[in-house]
Amino acid sequence: MISRRGCLPALAVGLGLFGTRLVHAGAQVEEPLADSVRTALSSAIANAAPPIPDFPTTEARLAYLRWLGAMSPKLARRKVDWQERKEFLQTVWYESKRAGLDPGLVLGLVQVESAFRKYAVSVVGARGYMQVMPFWSRLIGDGDAGRLFHMQTNLRFGCVILRHYLDRERGNLYLALGRYNGSRGQPQYPNAVFGAAKQWAFDDPGPPKHAEAIRGGS
Template identity: 55%
Template sequence: MHKTKHIGLLLAALLLSLPAHAGGQREEALSANVRASLQRGLADTPITRTAFTHAADENAWLKEMSRRLAKRMPDEAERLEFLTTLHWEASRAGVDPQLLLGLIQVESGFRKYAVSPVGARGYTQVMPFWVKAIGNPDHNLFQLRTNLRYGALILRHYIDIERGDLYRALGRFNGSLGRPEYPNLVVGAWKRHWDYVPSTRSAERSTASRS
């Protein structure tokens, strides 16, 4: 039994040490205004809920996304914490949470401690230079909220730079601007695995709230 457990721990360590397949944002000069805006985004108070207005919508989304994520993240408590944090951080940055799930699938395969060959870290594969550029030395890119917050803010930053062109923004995120392979992978993962259509009741509530 102890031998089996030891083998299991070795396999887990091996999986965690495998390099990620993506994640190589290129360091670029930031204007003072952009730097200050990103720093404010990082400094916001952490919120331990999704960005949904109605509890029923939150529960429906978490249930469905948890079901889809179960094979990749078997522990239910870990899964729900991940999804709750992701939905809040993506939404507050102005990024579709399902898109961020697709990006994470491609970037790290949902491995919290993934490290790419060029040193990008965590779920969203953030390059360490971002901590020096807009964060502080205490920021741990393997910590759940820190990684998701950085990843969502960086993606939003690139979308803004590219004036809403998602494919070019994704290319910047991956350090492969101008090549279609990575954006196609992320959008494909998003649409195939994480696209979410709310229930009729949720859609009715959303319509009513806008009228």
């Protein structure tokens, strides 16, 4: 049974593009990990491949660019600089796909956890975009909790941890999100993330029809 001691009252954030949003500071509960699990998680964190998406086909690359083009305007008021915004979205895409997660879900989680603030710190010490608890650096990282403020490191830890919880819950995202927040079985946090994720959902319309006509006529 997971303790709810780490759960925090919701903190209101300002009005803006996303409307009024409640932020639940991340409070993952430290639990014993089997050696095999610890090794697997450590390996997932240690793989330092750069966050540059690799596409098997041109169409896959174009699909990513359509996603990037759709997400960028939504994030512009939070990250004004285009290069910073692009690097953030590219890293979210890369780390989400690497962990087998939906990028829209991860963006929704970041919105709820930190309101896209890189240096956010909760009163229980959770850090960065995905509000990762420092003990994870000791369990599966190099012990340097300060690195959790590094964009890719934070997003990688957050995605790997959520994937771990999702595997533990046999694919039940509702319960996995509860574990991520330290409030397993309670509806408030999963519902907040699901609600935020709707704003980042992407229904790819596919290539322009004229492009299909050109290919079909060639």
